[in-house]
Amino acid sequence: MLRDLTIGQYYPVESPIHRLDPRTKFLGTIIYVVSLFLFKSFWGFLLTGGFLVMVTVLARIPPKYVIKGMRPMLFLLLFMMIFNLLLTPGEVIGEWWIFSVTKEGIYAALFMGLRLAMLVLGSSLMTYTTTPNKLTAGMESVFGFLKIFKVPVHELAMMISIALRFIPILLEETNKIMKAQQARGADFETGGPIKRAKALIPILIPLFISSFRRAGELAEAMEARCYHGGEGRTKMKPLKYHIGDLVAYIVLAGLVAGCIFIP
Amino acid sequence: MSLILDKINYYYSKGTAFESKALKNISLTIPDGEFIGLIGHTGSGKSTLIQHMNGLIRADSGSIYYNGQDIYDKDFKMTELRRKVGLVFQYPEHQLFEATVIKDVLFGPTNMGMDKLKAELAAYGALKAVGIGEDLIDASPFELSGGQKRRVAIAGVLAMSPEILILDEPTAGLDPAGRTEILRLLKKIHEDNGITVILVSHSMEDVAEYAERLIVIDDGEIKYDDEPRKVFTHIDELRKTGLEIPECTELVGRLADLGLKVDRSCLTVDEAVASILQSTGY
Ligand SMILES: Nc1ncnc2c1ncn2[C@@H]1O[C@H](COP(=O)(O)OP(=O)(O)O)[C@@H](O)[C@H]1O
Ligand SMILES: [Mg+2]
Numbered sequence: 001m002l003r004d005l006t007i008g009q010y011y012p013v014e015s016p017i018h019r020l021d022p023r024t025k026f027l028g029t030i031i032y033v034v035s036l037f038l039f040k041s042f043w044g045f046l047l048t049g050g051f052l053v054m055v056t057v058l059a060r061i062p063p064k065y066v067i068k069g070m071r072p073m074l075f076l077l078l079f080m081m082i083f084n085l086l087l088t089p090g091e092v093i094g095e096w097w098i099f100s101v102t103k104e105g106i107y108a109a110l111f112m113g114l115r116l117a118m119l120v121l122g123s124s125l126m127t128y129t130t131t132p133n134k135l136t137a138g139m140e141s142v143f144g145f146l147k148i149f150k151v152p153v154h155e156l157a158m159m160i161s162i163a164l165r166f167i168p169i170l171l172e173e174t175n176k177i178m179k180a181q182q183a184r185g186a187d188f189e190t191g192g193p194i195k196r197a198k199a200l201i202p203i204l205i206p207l208f209i210s211s212f213r214r215a216g217e218l219a220e221a222m223e224a225r226c227y228h229g230g231e232g233r234t235k236m237k238p239l240k241y242h243i244g245d246l247v248a249y250i251v252l253a254g255l256v257a258g259c260i261f262i263p
Numbered sequence: 264m265s266l267i268l269d270k271i272n273y274y275y276s277k278g279t280a281f282e283s284k285a286l287k288n289i290s291l292t293i294p295d296g297e298f299i300g301l302i303g304h305t306g307s308g309k310s311t312l313i314q315h316m317n318g319l320i321r322a323d324s325g326s327i328y329y330n331g332q333d334i335y336d337k338d339f340k341m342t343e344l345r346r347k348v349g350l351v352f353q354y355p356e357h358q359l360f361e362a363t364v365i366k367d368v369l370f371g372p373t374n375m376g377m378d379k380l381k382a383e384l385a386a387y388g389a390l391k392a393v394g395i396g397e398d399l400i401d402a403s404p405f406e407l408s409g410g411q412k413r414r415v416a417i418a419g420v421l422a423m424s425p426e427i428l429i430l431d432e433p434t435a436g437l438d439p440a441g442r443t444e445i446l447r448l449l450k451k452i453h454e455d456n457g458i459t460v461i462l463v464s465h466s467m468e469d470v471a472e473y474a475e476r477l478i479v480i481d482d483g484e485i486k487y488d489d490e491p492r493k494v495f496t497h498i499d500e501l502r503k504t505g506l507e508i509p510e511c512t513e514l515v516g517r518l519a520d521l522g523l524k525v526d527r528s529c530l531t532v533d534e535a536v537a538s539i540l541q542s543t544g545y
Contacts (some may be wrong), residue, residue, distance in 0.1 A: 013280050065279055179319050180358040183350040184419060185342055185374030202370065205360035209405075 008075075009168055011128040017059035018129045018243055022138025024245040029126045032251045036115055038259040045114055047258045050119055051251075059129050066121060066128070073120050077113055084110040127164070136161035141239055142232075156229025162218070170211065177206045264330050266293040266348065266427060271315060271325035278293050278476050285311040286542040287483040290324070290496045293427065293461070298453050298468030300491070301463045303480035304505035309463045310481065313429045316461075317348040329414055338477070349425030353432045355416030358371065359404040364395065382422075389422035390415070391451055394444075410422065410441040414448070427459040428452070446473055471509040471530045472494075492528040509536040 017025075036048055055064060090104030127135065138158040147153050178188065181202045188199050273286040287309050291359070293299065293316075296442065303309050314320040315327060318334055318341050322441065325353040327334045329344055352358065361367035365386055372382035390400065393414040404415055413433070421428065434442040446462075450473050453460045465472050471479060477494045481504040487494045495501075495508045500515065507513075515525045517536050524542045529535040 011280060039436075060278065087438060099386050176352065177358055179314065180355065181354040181370075183317060183345060183352065184358075185345055185372035186370075186422065187374065202358075202360045210357055 013060045015060040022134040024248050027139045032122045035256050035259040039262050043262050056173045081109040081113040084112045132161045132164035264295050264316040267324045267328040271322045298475050299461045300477045307480050308483040317350045317524030346423045348427045349420040351420045356412035361399050365400045368419045383421045389418040393418045429461040431463045467509050
């Protein structure tokens with residue numbers, strides 16, 4: 001069900017990871033993702049996996065919650081794995097119709113699947129532990145140098161933050177509309193694909209209408225508060241590095257070094 | 264024919280950091296033909312409670328019986344319950360989606376498997392009951408005014424011919440005229456069709472005049488379940504739960520405190536006027 005879509009939603013608990021500067025978490029996620037592509041043996045997964053487990057435990061996020069957030073990605077993951085399994089050339093170990101499974105294929109599928117899963121898990125940890133507001137402040141600061149090239153960094157960051165903020169709102173709205181239509185006897189669970197696709201109309205139309213209404217209201221509210229973009233705008237809570245961030249960067253450097261030098 | 268809730272408990276987001284207990288040991292009996300006001304301040308659990316009544320939310324513990332049948336039984340037909348216990352959500356106009364008013368109202372009856380003729384009869388009847396004229400039947404629901412949209416949405420549930428009609432804050436966001444209009448309409452539907460009406464609200468003014476029975480809910484618990492007059496005698500306790508008694512009742516209460524011999528249990532302006540006139544000898 002839709003309410004199980006936990007990916008990207010802030011998980012409000014107190015933890016050392018939650019307290020880290022958003023810039024650290026943003027750069028840390030990029031470093032982590034890059035390091036996932038640095039190693040060629042399975043030992044690398046042990047290292048990055050260990051890092052992932054450590055961060056999850058430190059962030060005090062229940063593993064169940066993290067795994068549940070992966071569920072929507074499962075289909076894509078399986079799809080990629082099957083493609084890799086069937087389309088990698090090499091030493092054939094089994095054949096069926098026009099497909100052939102190779103040793104390299106199995107290896108590639110496993111490697112690819114694990115890598116993708118860890119990529120999603122790692123980046124979702126960032127959104128679990130950082131509020132959308134802080135996340136955008138961090139992104140804005142990290143990409144701030146692009147302003148020299150006339151990139152509207154603040155505006156892009158604002159768009160991302162609004163989009164993130166609206167995910168839970170739209171999910172709740174969808175949930176509410178689904179229930180309201182169920183109360184009128186709508187059935188989303190039975191029937192063939194065509195019937196099911198049709199059953200979405202009573203949800204999607206009200207959802208679109210309400211999204212447009214919300215967007216309009218938000219724009220008006222921002223205008224009423226004289227919002228005019230990033231120029232000359234100051235922050236109520238400027239970002240500041242603490243000692244924990246230094247520790248985090250050292251651990252991240254260790255992770256990268258480990259991934260490069262692993263056999 | 265009745266709806267019985269027996270020791271219902273419900274948690275939101277059980278087992279996560281978001282866990283919160285929304286309903287605590289709720290037991291209720293809803294007999295036929297009553298006009299009930301369900302009242303409590305925002306976040307007290309009203310919406311959660313009524314969604315149990317047509318099976319949209321499943322209780323974590325406790326049982327619900329509709330006409331003696333356990334609705335959590337494996338072979339209990341949920342669609343049948345959804346038809347018989349009609350639930351109008353808050354801001355129901357946000358769920359309109361069809362191209363015309365009549366098509367939208369037909370959505371419910373058609374889903375319930377009524378044949379075309381019967382469904383259309385029910386839809387026309389429901390639109391008439393909520394005061395939507397023939398001229399608007401083929402209009403787009405999105406062209407209507409806010410109050411009209413809401414009445415169309417109510418008709419959408421009414422067209423399923425429910426035995427219990429539950430409305431979640433049906434007057435929210437309406438002007439005083441629109442509010443009175445909706446409340447009168449509900450009273451009329453209640454009287455004409457003899458169906459049970461449960462009116463959910465956070466405003467005592469809304470329900471005082473119409474409900475025969477008041478259920479006050481606070482922090483997921485039932486505080487009072489009685490005639491409105493009796494409930495309003497607990498002024499101070501009600502205040503603590505964030506509820507105000509109707510202004511008329513408050514006024515006569517204060518006059519009585521000042522020594523005037525007025526009836527403290529007045530609920531409407533008319534009653535208050537009569538009581539004050541009588542006590543002052545006019
Ligand atoms: N979908 C939800 N997820 C988590 N908590 C919820 C949800 N809906 C309501 N709640 C919480 O449950 C409690 C009761 O809410 P609700 O039944 O909507 O109250 P009311 O309708 O009286 O305003 C509130 O504390 C609210 O925050
Ligand atoms: Mg509510």
